[in-house]
Amino acid sequence: MASFSVLPQQPIPFISHSHSQFWNSGHCGLATQQAISFCNKRKKPIQAVAESAAISANGTAASVADMSFSSSPSLLPLFKEPTSPQNTPASELEPADPDFYKIGYVRRVRAYGIEFREGPDGFGVFASKDVEPLRRARVIMEIPLELMLTISQNLPWMFFPDIVPLGHPIFDIINSTNAETDWDLRLACLLLYAIDCKDNFWKLYCDFLPSADECTSLLLATEEDLLELQDENLASTMRTQQNRALEFWEKNWYSSVPLKIKRLACEPERFIWAVSMAQSRCINMQMRIGALVQDANMLVPYADMLNHSVQPNCFFHWRFKDRMLEVMINAGQRIKKGDEMTINYMRGQKNNFFMQRYGFSSAVNPWDVIQFSGSARIHLDSFLSVFSISGLSEEYYHNNRLSNDGDGFVDGAVLAAARTLPTWSDGDVPPVPSIERKAVKELQEECQLMLAQYPTTAQEDQKILDSMPEARRTIEAAIKYRLHRKLFIEKVIQALDIYQEQILF
Numbered sequence: 001m002a003s004f005s006v007l008p009q010q011p012i013p014f015i016s017h018s019h020s021q022f023w024n025s026g027h028c029g030l031a032t033q034q035a036i037s038f039c040n041k042r043k044k045p046i047q048a049v050a051e052s053a054a055i056s057a058n059g060t061a062a063s064v065a066d067m068s069f070s071s072s073p074s075l076l077p078l079f080k081e082p083t084s085p086q087n088t089p090a091s092e093l094e095p096a097d098p099d100f101y102k103i104g105y106v107r108r109v110r111a112y113g114i115e116f117r118e119g120p121d122g123f124g125v126f127a128s129k130d131v132e133p134l135r136r137a138r139v140i141m142e143i144p145l146e147l148m149l150t151i152s153q154n155l156p157w158m159f160f161p162d163i164v165p166l167g168h169p170i171f172d173i174i175n176s177t178n179a180e181t182d183w184d185l186r187l188a189c190l191l192l193y194a195i196d197c198k199d200n201f202w203k204l205y206c207d208f209l210p211s212a213d214e215c216t217s218l219l220l221a222t223e224e225d226l227l228e229l230q231d232e233n234l235a236s237t238m239r240t241q242q243n244r245a246l247e248f249w250e251k252n253w254y255s256s257v258p259l260k261i262k263r264l265a266c267e268p269e270r271f272i273w274a275v276s277m278a279q280s281r282c283i284n285m286q287m288r289i290g291a292l293v294q295d296a297n298m299l300v301p302y303a304d305m306l307n308h309s310v311q312p313n314c315f316f317h318w319r320f321k322d323r324m325l326e327v328m329i330n331a332g333q334r335i336k337k338g339d340e341m342t343i344n345y346m347r348g349q350k351n352n353f354f355m356q357r358y359g360f361s362s363a364v365n366p367w368d369v370i371q372f373s374g375s376a377r378i379h380l381d382s383f384l385s386v387f388s389i390s391g392l393s394e395e396y397y398h399n400n401r402l403s404n405d406g407d408g409f410v411d412g413a414v415l416a417a418a419r420t421l422p423t424w425s426d427g428d429v430p431p432v433p434s435i436e437r438k439a440v441k442e443l444q445e446e447c448q449l450m451l452a453q454y455p456t457t458a459q460e461d462q463k464i465l466d467s468m469p470e471a472r473r474t475i476e477a478a479i480k481y482r483l484h485r486k487l488f489i490e491k492v493i494q495a496l497d498i499y500q501e502q503i504l505f
């Protein structure tokens, strides 16, 4: 086992620190580490907050480096998320416990102009002051390598910090994993070990991680929750993943296992919780050990509290010289006090991927897909023009300058429609309206058939969600997933209606 340094994944923009100030919470001035009690310090969001959030239901679309790196501000407009309460004013969300800041501050974590609050999507990071757009990206958080839990993706396993003593049986367990596929199991073992280590930072930080009840990961879902997905493929993938984690625990936590291993996860649920933490909070980076470059999986405290958006205002950057992860605001980004700071966990992924790994979905995911089976096609350029969509397929964006989309109809779902609808294009050959209308009708009928195959409608799903404000996180996430799917299909039908109306003129 050896220590290592980390290579940035992309060029390092110049960073100015002149504007920096320490945690904005005002709690951390001359903090010294004090005795901190070990209970879960997440506060449950008060019900009033959850309810008003559900009513406002007007947030931006949801997007950490695998949680991948994202460097530039998005050109997309703000997408409305029909069922997400992300627009609940930050002032109405529960502020994080002062100890949360303190345990990091005394270990060289710094944050500038932000605060952590707890809302319906768990912890999130919010701007504590307005930020004018700058030509350069600016730092809002600095987290030193010493606080991260890191393990190399390939043999020889390298951990940083080097907390696993030679000969400890947890090393043998980690060593028994498959280098290609088991990064989450290894990281889970390291997390459990760190939480059990005397004086380790993660022992304190763990109090602020979501408990099994608060976590949306489908690894923790019951069979009943999985059925609520109304997606047998996803349910079956999750059953396989649950069994994989369970079998790993059964193999390594057998009855005569040494106590120093046993106590890390006395019950399988504890191990599965740790795997869900690894999957939903891991950041991938490259590290350098001498001349050797290795990919690494990392748990980065504080940065792992950033929620996802497809229109993120922040990105990660590795500062090589002092081995700090920086969270930076995109160059040119205007931020208002109370805005949520977000990153894009992974570009180009469909909702079923986000559900599998993180336990959330979005009705306006620009990368969602519908598989059409008929032969109907519509004219690509005309469709793009009706909705003022510019750019190449991988880069589609709503071009506000060309648009008179006053009601904000064009959102991520319409961009997804432009990618997923079967289309044709043949040089300058113009579309024939009657043929386009026929194709629209066939595509809409196929969408209606897909909707009819679900046992519930979108409206019924919304009612079910509204009627169960105290629901477990996993069942809530499952119902939202199927609702998001239906809202997406409905939006495609509406977009086709608008297309056929406007193509005639």
Ligand SMILES: C[S@@+](CC[C@H](N)C(=O)[O-])C[C@H]1O[C@@H](n2cnc3c(N)ncnc32)[C@H](O)[C@@H]1O
Pocket: 061, 062, 063, 064, 121, 122, 123, 124, 209, 210, 215, 216, 217, 280, 281, 304, 305, 306, 307, 308, 309, 357, 358, 359, 360, 361
């Ligand atoms: C890296 S953590 C982010 C911090 C997290 N909110 C917490 O409370 O610790 C990822 C988890 O946050 C939640 N999350 C992140 N982005 C989200 C989004 N756009 N919509 C809903 N939930 C989201 C999901 O539960 C996901 O598994």
